[in-house]
Amino acid sequence: MSLLDLYKDDRELSEDEESEDEFVPDQASDGDASQQGAHASAANTTGTESHSAAKVLTLESMNPNIREMEYAVRGAIPIRAEKLKEQLKTHPGSLPFKQITPCNIGNPQQLEQKPLTFLRQVSALMEYTDLLSPQMIDTTRKLFPEDAIERARRNLAYVGNAVGAYTHSLGIFEVRQDIARFIEERDGFPSNADNICLTSGASGAVERVIDMLVSSPDVGIMIPIPQYPLYTATLAHVNAQAVPYYLQEDNDWQLSIGDLEHSLAEARAKGTDVRALVVINPGNPTGGCLLESNIAEIVRFCQRHRLVIMADEVYQTNIYTGTNPFVSFKKVVAQLGSDVELFSFHSISKGMVGECGRRGGYYEAVNIDDKVMGQLLKLASVSLCPNVQGQMAVGIMVNPPRPGDISYAQYHAEIESIYESMKRRAKKLAKAFNSLPNMSCNDAQGAMYLFPRVELPQAFVEEAKAKGQQPDSLYCMQMLEATGISVVPGSGFGQYPGTFHFRSTFLPPENLFDDFIDGFKRFHLGLIARYSPKI
Amino acid sequence: MSLLDLYKDDRELSEDEESEDEFVPDQASDGDASQQGAHASAANTTGTESHSAAKVLTLESMNPNIREMEYAVRGAIPIRAEKLKEQLKTHPGSLPFKQITPCNIGNPQQLEQKPLTFLRQVSALMEYTDLLSPQMIDTTRKLFPEDAIERARRNLAYVGNAVGAYTHSLGIFEVRQDIARFIEERDGFPSNADNICLTSGASGAVERVIDMLVSSPDVGIMIPIPQYPLYTATLAHVNAQAVPYYLQEDNDWQLSIGDLEHSLAEARAKGTDVRALVVINPGNPTGGCLLESNIAEIVRFCQRHRLVIMADEVYQTNIYTGTNPFVSFKKVVAQLGSDVELFSFHSISKGMVGECGRRGGYYEAVNIDDKVMGQLLKLASVSLCPNVQGQMAVGIMVNPPRPGDISYAQYHAEIESIYESMKRRAKKLAKAFNSLPNMSCNDAQGAMYLFPRVELPQAFVEEAKAKGQQPDSLYCMQMLEATGISVVPGSGFGQYPGTFHFRSTFLPPENLFDDFIDGFKRFHLGLIARYSPKI
Known part of the structure; x- marks a missing residue:
């Protein structure tokens, strides 16, 4: 069985599961005015089954690419978490926990991180x-x-x-100039404002670039496994091939060029027109951070095989070790004097800024064909412009108060405090995971996540399969029901066949962190004990 | 020649024009750090022609659907306007006008409209x-x-x-409740927050619904001609068929059901799977506003022929006559007890709010299949959520200060002042257009635009054709070069074959309005005089 086949099996199973369970909340719910089941449990003015059958727009008639999309970060478990949250409001004390702890999504201000x-x-x-x-x-x-x-x-x-007026479709020119200066200072190589496009978060930028790259269903884009599911969702949306390559869990989630070669050769042999490689660095969901030498190998690989690089670098300031500093793909491309085509993505949602709700981000396009740049401008223009305050926030992120400015001390202290706290929480949570039986976890070198591996007891795996569920999905759902902690199962990101993981942010506030860890430990130890063979 | 063929000819001509001129600014420009030509005139680190040929992502290899898209509102003329604006900064006095007057886009705060x-x-x-x-x-x-x-x-x-946190993917529940109440008060029929989804402007909502509706290249969506080019651009993007129907210029831009029947029958006879009808009311670019009786006919037409209605109602408060009040499609659907499927769109960018740069909007889904609602939720979740301040602004638009509130008087006065001024400007500009030879213009019953018809002298039409340009595009480009006024040629919206129009907003501030009209008159009269046969 090839990498591709394994990955497909995995996807198909979870598709079945999700198209039934995740996005079509059951109609038997109490239907009150809560957020859960919104949009699907809505009382339509005509809602009988017989009428539904006559509708023009149905699950069967709709865009099949959208039907096939999955997005586990906001899938079955967070939807269930919303219902439980509502239950805690309407029936306090009816659950074995006092609050929902949303660790499914990197959304720090939801968890009391103060804005800058x-x-x-x-x-x-x-x-x-x-x-x-x-x-x-x-x-x-x-x-x-x-x-x-x-x-x-x-x-x-x-x-x-006028922050209430449309701006240039690529974004405010002066903000793009500030971004270019930031990139130059970071990398020591030139950057040009005309190559930068502001977007509605990095997600909007990634979607746009993938959309540009895909001219037919034969086009493939290499993505890491595990990956952030935006990539598989977007590839499904534009009806292109995900060409997976595995990250090396036992080597701190670095990339193996041998694996890349193998995966690419296999896909091309099957006729897939592989055009690009996605790298998420620092890694989501893994928390890994690539070494400069590894990045150089990847750049050479892409140059050799004519692949556009999509470098998702939104966690570039979430770096927690001295051994694996962040190095941008842009810098390595410039150092090597490579003319490989590169899109690099950044965002205000992550780092210490954490302004997720503001939807600000950008891409820098390097070595991209001039006429393609014109087309990217046109594509941006149809959406008019990204929201102006999101653009302005990008401007402040890349050009913060400097030493000597009145606000420098406070800005710096706020950044440091958030950073040091994240670093402490990352270490503490990894330590907790590693202290438990049937669990192992790489330290987070970067990003906002840990991706621990869980050795699930055979009896539990069989029970899940009998229920037609992914074992890690069942594990995470039971974790939610027992503790109120909402995480995302590894199958939502992809994982090496036969292994089970989940992704948890380490964002709960420090004063609640011990409770969070205790709750998790009780759940995990209880489950292992229940399902392990009695001696 | 059928409607469809005529429309296609029109599109093909303007595509040729645009793929060369509009989105690939010429490389011979001075290349300074100005906004014009951004993204396409960027100095790529490797930019020679020989290198370009070897690139992975090129005009030839890219997504052909994006290549075929057009978006005239931000096309050749506004791009040229940006260059002239820059020239006015760097070389004051070098042009026959003192400023650029951007009437190409409904962007009121760019033209000094004060925010609420x-x-x-x-x-x-x-x-x-x-x-x-x-x-x-x-x-x-x-x-x-x-x-x-x-x-x-x-x-x-x-x-x-936390306005810096992601919200529910459909938007903040309480804001959706406020929207539902607003719709109920407006129409006198129930609305449900669960059927409402906040989006990044109405554009994002329209794109999402079209994307859902299109399952194959055979799918067609009926669109008005003239139309707002978002529709043809999005249909090109998802590779679906635009099925045009003409608005009746000589009947205040109302819809003729006979024309709809004809256009639908013709498209279905050709095998097009026509699934939806777009209505823009009040009209963009026409400024027309549909009578309730006409809306009822349209609803019955869609019911009869199983078409989903997409009602673009973003100009619902921009209404300038007593004879044609705004009536929502939702209201008429409810009055008729119809179970026709309807998406209705609204936005904070228009009306008297004019917060274009904030990117806030929503759609209400009526009579939509429950499982499709689940899929719409999933699609929203991949983009995480619309920006929070945009959502909050929608909340204020639909739930403004009420009589008795401290801020009511000021809010009301600001709305009235903007409204009365727009109404005055609409009348004044229509009057000016109608006072000129070779021009005629319907009054604006709604929206922010006039769409005057220009009888171009035969010699001018022939000169344009000899240059391979649309006559109305050449007219508008010459208007820009002579006056600094930037408008959009009718061919960017579609128009009845052999007729020529342009769309102009009536948004320039009142103190500049006389200058604007004088400049335009001089240009138009001069052109007519130059090209008319000498007696």
């Missing part, structure tokens, strides 16, 4: 510009530092004072 | 929540009215105080 003050001050001033008027400015100065006022004025000048 | 104060106050407080802290609140009260403070606190409670 300077960013929010500047945003607020851009929202309500009367605060900058002669009538109000003296009072405003009592609430806002001078450099935030100055920055707001400067940003407003970029957009003719 | 209450909306911005609430947004600012949600951005910088320290303003609500006990330490700051007394000072904050000097700058913000109490009801804005209260609203900000309420909104923040919806999202656990």
